[in-house]
Amino acid sequence: MTTDPHYDVAALTLEEKASLVTGRDVWRTAEVERLGIGSVMVTDGPHGLRKQEASPDELGLGASVPATCFPTAAALGSSWDDELVRRVGVALGDETRANDVAVLLGPGINIKRSPLCGRNFEYVSEDPLVSGRIGAALVQGIQSRGVGTSLKHYAANNQETDRMRVSAEVDERTLREIYLAGFEHVVRTAQPWTIMCSYNRVNGVRVSENPWLLTQVLRDEWGYEGLVMSDWGAVWDLPAAVDAGLDLEMPGTGGRTAADVVAAVRSGRLDEAALDRAAARVLALVERVQPALADPGTADLEAHHALAREAAAAGAVLLSNDEVEGAPLLPLDRAARIAVIGELARSPRYQGAGSSQVNPTRLDDLLGALEAELGAPVPFAPGFTVAGVPVEQADDAALRAEAVEVATEADVVVLFLGLPAPEESEGFDRTTLELPANQVATLDAVAAANPHVVVVLANGGAVTMPWRQHAPALLETWLGGQAAGSAIADVLLGLREPGGRLTETVPLRLEDTPAFGNFPGEARTVRYGEGVLVGYRWYDTRDLAVAFPFGHGLGYTTFGYGPLTAAVRGTGAETTIRAEVTVTNTGARRGKEVVQLYVADPESAVVRPVHELKDYATVVLEPGESTAVVFELPARALSYWHPELSRWVVEGGAFVLEAGASSRDVRARTEIEVVGEQLWGELTAESRVGEWRAHPVGAPLLADAMASAPELDETMQAMVDEMPARVIAALGLAGFDLDGLDELVARARRG
Ligand code: BGC
Numbered sequence: 001m002t003t004d005p006h007y008d009v010a011a012l013t014l015e016e017k018a019s020l021v022t023g024r025d026v027w028r029t030a031e032v033e034r035l036g037i038g039s040v041m042v043t044d045g046p047h048g049l050r051k052q053e054a055s056p057d058e059l060g061l062g063a064s065v066p067a068t069c070f071p072t073a074a075a076l077g078s079s080w081d082d083e084l085v086r087r088v089g090v091a092l093g094d095e096t097r098a099n100d101v102a103v104l105l106g107p108g109i110n111i112k113r114s115p116l117c118g119r120n121f122e123y124v125s126e127d128p129l130v131s132g133r134i135g136a137a138l139v140q141g142i143q144s145r146g147v148g149t150s151l152k153h154y155a156a157n158n159q160e161t162d163r164m165r166v167s168a169e170v171d172e173r174t175l176r177e178i179y180l181a182g183f184e185h186v187v188r189t190a191q192p193w194t195i196m197c198s199y200n201r202v203n204g205v206r207v208s209e210n211p212w213l214l215t216q217v218l219r220d221e222w223g224y225e226g227l228v229m230s231d232w233g234a235v236w237d238l239p240a241a242v243d244a245g246l247d248l249e250m251p252g253t254g255g256r257t258a259a260d261v262v263a264a265v266r267s268g269r270l271d272e273a274a275l276d277r278a279a280a281r282v283l284a285l286v287e288r289v290q291p292a293l294a295d296p297g298t299a300d301l302e303a304h305h306a307l308a309r310e311a312a313a314a315g316a317v318l319l320s321n322d323e324v325e326g327a328p329l330l331p332l333d334r335a336a337r338i339a340v341i342g343e344l345a346r347s348p349r350y351q352g353a354g355s356s357q358v359n360p361t362r363l364d365d366l367l368g369a370l371e372a373e374l375g376a377p378v379p380f381a382p383g384f385t386v387a388g389v390p391v392e393q394a395d396d397a398a399l400r401a402e403a404v405e406v407a408t409e410a411d412v413v414v415l416f417l418g419l420p421a422p423e424e425s426e427g428f429d430r431t432t433l434e435l436p437a438n439q440v441a442t443l444d445a446v447a448a449a450n451p452h453v454v455v456v457l458a459n460g461g462a463v464t465m466p467w468r469q470h471a472p473a474l475l476e477t478w479l480g481g482q483a484a485g486s487a488i489a490d491v492l493l494g495l496r497e498p499g500g501r502l503t504e505t506v507p508l509r510l511e512d513t514p515a516f517g518n519f520p521g522e523a524r525t526v527r528y529g530e531g532v533l534v535g536y537r538w539y540d541t542r543d544l545a546v547a548f549p550f551g552h553g554l555g556y557t558t559f560g561y562g563p564l565t566a567a568v569r570g571t572g573a574e575t576t577i578r579a580e581v582t583v584t585n586t587g588a589r590r591g592k593e594v595v596q597l598y599v600a601d602p603e604s605a606v607v608r609p610v611h612e613l614k615d616y617a618t619v620v621l622e623p624g625e626s627t628a629v630v631f632e633l634p635a636r637a638l639s640y641w642h643p644e645l646s647r648w649v650v651e652g653g654a655f656v657l658e659a660g661a662s663s664r665d666v667r668a669r670t671e672i673e674v675v676g677e678q679l680w681g682e683l684t685a686e687s688r689v690g691e692w693r694a695h696p697v698g699a700p701l702l703a704d705a706m707a708s709a710p711e712l713d714e715t716m717q718a719m720v721d722e723m724p725a726r727v728i729a730a731l732g733l734a735g736f737d738l739d740g741l742d743e744l745v746a747r748a749r750r751g
Contacts (some may be wrong), residue, residue: 004287007037007283014265014266014272019255020248021278023250024252028252040289042104042150042194046356047076047358050067050357051101068092068304070088072352072479073134077125077131079499080503080618092104093144102286102293106150106356107139108152109123109135109151109152110156110157111125111126111534115433115462115504118430120461125504125535128179129182129612132181132185133185148288149194151187151192153231156170156207162524165201166520166524167526171528173606176648177640187222196230197228199231208235208241209243209246214246215245228248229246232251233251238260247281310487313497315477316475316487316500317502317552319468319476319502319554321474324472331492333411337379339379339380339407339413339414341383342417344416346367349421351482360481363482363485364485365485366414373495379409381399382399383400385399385438386436387436388421400442404446407449411452414454414492415446416456417455419435419461424460430461434463440467443467454473456492457474497556498555501553502552504535505548508544536663540609549663551663552665556587556591557587562626571676576635577631577657578632579659581595582626582627586624592618593618596613596660599657599658606642606643614637651676654674655672656669657670688723689728690721697751702744720733
């Protein structure tokens, strides 16, 4: 990659190389003055630039320069619109570049393992396909502007509780299929300039010192070419980290850890070649960003605000829109008497707290935006107090009484509920999925006075909704960024449709959630006991009722699905599938549909989720218009990670493809027959009789060797099938002894 001799690692002394693999300070890489190698700045991320000029700190305490606060990942990801997300990436890249920053620290694509994770607003989905696609689109958009990204937090950082020490105990199949798959997709398709390793341990090994994650999987298998930096303070032993594959410790340590690296090389503990490799990657990053730094350009903040507004509407999920007296409540009738209730309508909750907190260039609120659009004042009552928001009246009962009065005078009430900021943040997890009781009490009272209630929600992670029968229309807006207020007004008035679909299941109860009982762990350990059954994979496989399923979301029109057809090409690892379904806009207005394709493998040697999302397409159609949606699936879409063979395998047999509008709204399905791979592992004395009997080479050999053994009835055979070959030999059930077994194993090995 190096073209300029400036950036040749061979020109550096040992001390200079060591100084490069740790930061200069909180946000900058080290310079090498002697060679004219400058320092570059990296900064949060992900949904807006948080560039601190004075008093840098990583906790978000110091002020940062104004920047567009785009919708958080929870909201942006809910658009399922790769193209829109790419455009947001371009805008983020422009702001990064215009501020002389080399790398924007994002996107974050950790899986939402539990809705309690305090940082879920910063993550995309409970599903790795959606996380990977949205993550890749952001990376491509940002990097198209000549600045870098940092895909984070690699890996298995799915909670905030004890995140800096906890060991995530996860089996390899679950890691590969759920927790690494999104990262793999982004690396393979978008090559982020940098990746940020997480604080936690995985199966006992600190990620910053984990050669399996940082080198074997990331580079040797996925072909990653960029730089790996640490999360802020995630390095405990820099020489060990460099040895494992880390390239840059952040932030810097004032020279302390650079000295450790020099000493480690001198003592032979660290191979200098490993240091050369890491230092060369830092040089490559610094070199790569030079054109952007030389020509920062300007960012069009007006246009970015408009894009933030478009994106917030595209990510707003209309969960229900029931008919009340013969008509759905949304879009609102402009001629109706509309009232707004809820402090959050004038004091918006639009982003989360912690390192991602942006200082917005502007801030829209729903009440102001509705009034501007309607050209008249809208009756308003705050309705309840919100922790962290100062109010003139702190008596909830009085606020509720006032809200009921306002509701009584209206034809329709927009009631804005949500999680108070202190309840969700980076750094700690939530303890409940419920909305604050004072808000629910106001909803109950308002709905009793006026059943025409549109509930709007602002929250970073899913909330339970036992009150949802009081909300005939329910709009989940997540944390929608600085333009969320005007975007919600657009959606309520029908100027834009609600474009979002759930990227996470809304459960009925915390007790139903997949990680319940295994989250957040104890004694520095969290066991991922639910395995691959994460999110809808759990709810659907266990057939649990949910409040709203993964993939769900309504628009202002309706869609019909034709039959799903599919053609299989190739066999085994070379299998590909082409599936096609025609989708028609059957309603009266232009609208968007997110066509989801799920794959089910009804019979498998391993526990497989009842179905898994393997592709999606976002289409926009005029009334009456139809389009053929084509999906090209690679073999990977059928595969599972074989725990013993340690590779992806395609098992032969029937698969079912499903096209639908959510994981629970399958509109068309078809069955295909796939010719699988030879999955026979090596037979040993420890292999079970059942495995011998299913093996094309082993079965006849065993049958032959057991010819003199007594006949087994069905029950006995089932018992014996479960026994290792050595045990049946030792118990005298085989008709051969241990020497005979050695002979049998040797013959099986010869084939
Ligand atoms: C967060 C990262 C962030 C970094 C720098 C850490 O605490 O986990 O996401 O990029 O701080 O602010």
